[in-house]
Structure formats: structure tokens, C-alpha cells
Amino acid sequence: MxxxxxxxxxxxxxxxxxxxxxxxxxxxxxxxxxxxxxxxxxxxxxxxxxxxxxxxxxxxxxxxxxxxxxxxxxxxxxxxxxxxxxxxxxxxxxxxxxxxxxxxxxxxxxxxxxxxxxxxxxxxxxxxxxxxxxxxxxxxTLPPIEVLLPPPGSPVPGDRPDAAGSSRVDARLLDRVRALLAKAESTTFPAEAETYTAKAQELATRHSLDEALLAARCADPAPVVPYARRIGVDHPHEKEKASLLDVVARANRCHTVSSPELAFSTVFGFDTDIEAVDLLYTSLLVQAHRAMARAEPPGGKAGRRRLKAFRQSFLVAFTVRIDERLTEAAQLALAQVTGPGEGTGRADPADLLPVLAARDEQIRDTMRRVFPHTVRARGSRVDSREGWESGRQAADRATLPTDTGRHS
The missing domain is CATH 1.20.120 (Four Helix Bundle (Hemerythrin (Met), subunit A))
Structure with a gap:
């Protein structure tokens, strides 16, 4: 039987x-x-x-x-x-x-x-x-994946600097970033959202560079190694959302590997930077969806195909423009830290840049160990001009990077 x-x-x-x-x-x-x-x-x-x-x-x-x-x-x-x-x-x-x-x-x-x-x-x-x-x-049907958190029953360190040994993230800083992003998401005025989001990016970027500066100036620094976190990427438009996450990650000195069949991307980087990526990506999605809902054409059966093309093109354009602005912001923040002037926050490029390069190589080594074989994703098509233009306009209103020097 x-x-x-x-x-x-x-x-x-x-x-x-x-x-x-x-x-x-x-x-x-x-x-x-x-x-x-x-x-x-x-x-x-x-x-x-x-x-x-x-x-x-x-x-x-x-x-x-x-x-x-x-x-x-x-x-x-x-x-x-x-x-x-x-x-x-x-x-x-x-x-x-x-x-x-x-x-x-x-x-x-x-x-x-x-x-x-x-x-x-x-x-x-x-x-x-x-x-x-x-x-x-x-x-x-689900395969085993990389263990990023010790499962229940595993020894848990009493004082955890980080799951992989990296430095503790400043909880007060994260609270300030969360508060700023919450204001950016709740306001109905684009100018206010710009100010709040830009200030959040500024705080996160400066804190990350300060951490690298401490490592550069320390004669015997504690071991700091890259960490990884999986961030959910939900449908619809998973490909475009994964691209946005990758843009935010690269701007914050992280790298991503997308696993669309498992509904997440793995972000590799140091704790401070990964926290910033998670918070900023989530906030940008909220802002993008809100702007897209305001701008999109009417749906219905006749307009369903047009609406789908609009949304996809919107997210592609939003991501491209955010990438441009975040790149500018990263360069500006680095210039402010390493440029001429006086103050405890200034650093000699000869000291800081090698540290940043070494940290990036550590991150890449970790990523290659976890994902020894990866395939570069193909770009998304743009089939809606109105979606593209609306997406770029929405990204302009998000103004993450270039206003960091003005909103202080």
C-alpha cells in the first residue's frame, strides 16, 4: 500500500x-x-x-x-x-x-x-x-542559494560588527536618511521631493567617504570585507527595475547580479553603501511610480498596449537620467572631499583613491566567488516617445545628484 x-x-x-x-x-x-x-x-x-x-x-x-x-x-x-x-x-x-x-x-x-x-x-x-x-x-523547484544570513540555530555573535566583518552602520544616520526619504515620498511638491532626496543622497555619500577616509588614515585598520544583500525586484517590469537598482548600486560603489527567475538582485558592497542603495532604490521606485501614474495615458482594452509601452519606456528613461545625475553626484562628493581647502573632512587623493580602488576590488572578488559565471543583460527597448520624455522629466524632478552642493 x-x-x-x-x-x-x-x-x-x-x-x-x-x-x-x-x-x-x-x-x-x-x-x-x-x-x-x-x-x-x-x-x-x-x-x-x-x-x-x-x-x-x-x-x-x-x-x-x-x-x-x-x-x-x-x-x-x-x-x-x-x-x-x-x-x-x-x-x-x-x-x-x-x-x-x-x-x-x-x-x-x-x-x-x-x-x-x-x-x-x-x-x-x-x-x-x-x-x-x-x-x-x-x-x-527552488535551488539552494548563497547563505548571506546565518539560519536559525547557527551561532550568533554577541556584538556583530557585520555579518561578514565589515563596519557597523551608523543607525542615527540611517534614521536621518529614512526620515528625509519619507518626506520626499509623501510630499506632492516636486521641488520639496528634490530637496529631501538630494539631502539623503548627500548624507549617505559623505558618510561612506568618511568611512573610507578613516580606513586610509588608520595605521592598523580592522579587517573590513565586502558583504552582500538580496533585494527583491517585483513584477511587472522586473528588467527595468533591476536596471534602476544597478544604477543606484554603482553610484554608491556597489555591484549587482540580477536573478530574475528568483525575483531578486544580489547587491555586493560594504554595509554603509548597501544600506544607502536599499533605501534610495526603494524611495526612487515610489517616486517613479507616483510620477508615472500622473503622466500615463488612459488604459482600457484599446490602450492597453500603448500603456504597457509607455510604462516600460518611462522606467528606462527614468533610469538613464538618474544614472547621469547619480554619476555627477558621486563625482561632486569626491571632489568636495579631496579638493583644495582646509578641514578635518579633507583628504589627499593619493590617500583616498587607492583605498576606494582596493575596496572595489574586494567587492568584485566577493562577487566573482559567489557568481563565477554571469551574463551581461540586454538593454530594454523604448517603444513610447511620450513614456521616454515623461520618464526623463520625472528623473529631473527627483534631482538626486547635482543639487547636493546646494541643499546643505
């Missing part, structure tokens, strides 16, 4: 078709099916978390490939998984992602989980079995 677990494995291996497997589970005793199905789900999630996946990443890719409720099943799996580990063995960043997802054990027991889930979602039993089995199919 075939066991429940064997039936599940046969579906995942393609030995029997999905509908036949689902029917077999639906007619079997729930007391036999439910514990095994829940256990296989939890084991699959645990395998992926040990294989480098983080809670937010797994939730995002399941929501992308499946249904929102299947992503909710991942959230529940996070809560159940964390029950096994003392708080001291869970990295704070891993736990923060679980809290952001709202992961809590709401069910009375694992044995009754599927029954209580059906009642909670007002679904019949077959629909719940379909959701869980479908989730298992998605999870079975």
Missing part, C-alpha cells in the same frame, strides 16, 4: 500527475494525510532556509509563482520553524523578517493545522490540500 509521503513524493517527482495525486490525498483519511502533508511542507521550507533562503525572499518568490495564500503558508512555516530555536540562536535580521511578515503561531496544534486553516480561510478541504500540495511543487 502506497503511503501518503510516497504519494506526495511521486507528485513532486512527476511520477504521477498533479490532479491524480490531489485526488488520492483528498479521499484518504485526514488523520493520515494532514500530519504528513504539514511535515513535508515544513521540511521543504527548512531545507531552503538552511540552503540560504531568507523568510522575505521565500515569501516573495512563492507569491510570484503561486497564489497569495500559498505565500501565507510560508509565513506560517516561518512561525513554526522559529519555535524550535532559542532566541539567542536566531540572527536578529532573520527574526526581523519574520516579524515583518507577521509570522505567529495562531493554530492550536500541528495536527489540526489544516482543519483550522480551512475554517480560517473559509475553504473546503480539497481547496486547502490543493494550496499546500501546489506550494510543495513550487518549493521543490
Amino acid at each position: 502506497t503511503s501518503v509521503r510516497e504519494r506526495i513524493r511521486a507528485v513532486l517527482a512527476g511520477a504521477i500527475d498533479y490532479e491524480s495525486g490531489l485526488d488520492a490525498l483528498a479521499v484518504a483519511r485526514s488523520t493520515e494525510v494532514d500530519p504528513e502533508l504539514v511535515a513535508v511542507k515544513d521540511e521543504a521550507c527548512a531545507r531552503l532556509w538552511r540552503g540560504g533562503w531568507q523568510p522575505a525572499e521565500l515569501h516573495r518568490v512563492v507569491a510570484r509563482r503561486g497564489q497569495p495564500r500559498q505565500a501565507d503558508l510560508v509565513t506560517d512555516a516561518v512561525a513554526g520553524y522559529l519555535r524550535q530555536f532559542p532566541a539567542g540562536t536566531v540572527d536578529p535580521r532573520w527574526r526581523a523578517q519574520a516579524e515583518f511578515l507577521g509570522a505567529q503561531v495562531w493554530w492550536s496544534s500541528d495536527a489540526r493545522y489544516l482543519d483550522e486553516l480551512a475554517a480560517r480561510w473559509r475553504l473546503d478541504r480539497v481547496a486547502v490540500l490543493d494550496l499546500v500540495l501546489g506550494l510543495l511543487v513550487i518549493l521543490s
Whole structure:
């Protein structure tokens, strides 16, 4: 007699078709099916978390490939998984992602989980079995990825300078940057958004250069090595969004590798710079979408193709213009630090530039180790002139780089 677990494995291996497997589970005793199905789900999630996946990443890719409720099943799996580990063995960043997802054990027991889930979602039993089995199919296709955060159960340093040994990011600075970007996103006046965003970029850039200056002047600097973070890139227009992320990363002395099939890009750099990339990219997306919504032509069936071309062209133009401005900002910030004048913030280019070059080579070495084989992405087409022009105008209003000297 075939066991429940064997039936599940046969579906995942393609030995029997999905509908036949689902029917077999639906007619079997729930007391036999439910514990095994829940256990296989939890084991699959645990395998992926040990294989480098983080809670937010797994939730995002399941929501992308499946249904929102299947992503909710991942959230529940996070809560159940964390029950096994003392708080001291869970990295704070891993736990923060679980809290952001709202992961809590709401069910009375694992044995009754599927029954209580059906009642909670007002679904019949077959629909719940379909959701869980479908989730298992998605999870079975996901490969292990680079471990960037220690999974629960791993030793967690009591005083973490950084997950890879790099310097601690100034929390007060990040709070100031977040506050400025929040104001830029909330205002309806483009000039105010320009000022707030430009000041945020200025703070982030100067802090990063100050960190490099300290390393250049220190006779026996502490070991500082590059780090990496995966940032979600959601659909639609994933390619254009990944390009925007790459532009922001390069302006902040980072490098990216896009994994579109897994719905994220990996950003390589030092902690200070990665934090700036994450914050600025998120804010720029908010500003771009808001400007695009104001400028886009009417949709409807007749205009759907025109609207799609407009949005794609808008994001391409927005990214190209932001790239120009961020490049100018980086050059300006460097000139201000290394130019003639007096003050503790000034540096001899002969001291600072080699440090920046060495840090960049460290980042590239780390990236090559994680991704030894990469393919350069092709550029996006521009099929809408009005989208292109609107995107450049929106990027001009964002004015990240060139105003850093004026908004002080």
C-alpha cells in the first residue's frame, strides 16, 4: 500500500500527475494525510532556509509563482520553524523578517493545522490540500542559494560588527536618511521631493567617504570585507527595475547580479553603501511610480498596449537620467572631499583613491566567488516617445545628484 509521503513524493517527482495525486490525498483519511502533508511542507521550507533562503525572499518568490495564500503558508512555516530555536540562536535580521511578515503561531496544534486553516480561510478541504500540495511543487523547484544570513540555530555573535566583518552602520544616520526619504515620498511638491532626496543622497555619500577616509588614515585598520544583500525586484517590469537598482548600486560603489527567475538582485558592497542603495532604490521606485501614474495615458482594452509601452519606456528613461545625475553626484562628493581647502573632512587623493580602488576590488572578488559565471543583460527597448520624455522629466524632478552642493 502506497503511503501518503510516497504519494506526495511521486507528485513532486512527476511520477504521477498533479490532479491524480490531489485526488488520492483528498479521499484518504485526514488523520493520515494532514500530519504528513504539514511535515513535508515544513521540511521543504527548512531545507531552503538552511540552503540560504531568507523568510522575505521565500515569501516573495512563492507569491510570484503561486497564489497569495500559498505565500501565507510560508509565513506560517516561518512561525513554526522559529519555535524550535532559542532566541539567542536566531540572527536578529532573520527574526526581523519574520516579524515583518507577521509570522505567529495562531493554530492550536500541528495536527489540526489544516482543519483550522480551512475554517480560517473559509475553504473546503480539497481547496486547502490543493494550496499546500501546489506550494510543495513550487518549493521543490527552488535551488539552494548563497547563505548571506546565518539560519536559525547557527551561532550568533554577541556584538556583530557585520555579518561578514565589515563596519557597523551608523543607525542615527540611517534614521536621518529614512526620515528625509519619507518626506520626499509623501510630499506632492516636486521641488520639496528634490530637496529631501538630494539631502539623503548627500548624507549617505559623505558618510561612506568618511568611512573610507578613516580606513586610509588608520595605521592598523580592522579587517573590513565586502558583504552582500538580496533585494527583491517585483513584477511587472522586473528588467527595468533591476536596471534602476544597478544604477543606484554603482553610484554608491556597489555591484549587482540580477536573478530574475528568483525575483531578486544580489547587491555586493560594504554595509554603509548597501544600506544607502536599499533605501534610495526603494524611495526612487515610489517616486517613479507616483510620477508615472500622473503622466500615463488612459488604459482600457484599446490602450492597453500603448500603456504597457509607455510604462516600460518611462522606467528606462527614468533610469538613464538618474544614472547621469547619480554619476555627477558621486563625482561632486569626491571632489568636495579631496579638493583644495582646509578641514578635518579633507583628504589627499593619493590617500583616498587607492583605498576606494582596493575596496572595489574586494567587492568584485566577493562577487566573482559567489557568481563565477554571469551574463551581461540586454538593454530594454523604448517603444513610447511620450513614456521616454515623461520618464526623463520625472528623473529631473527627483534631482538626486547635482543639487547636493546646494541643499546643505
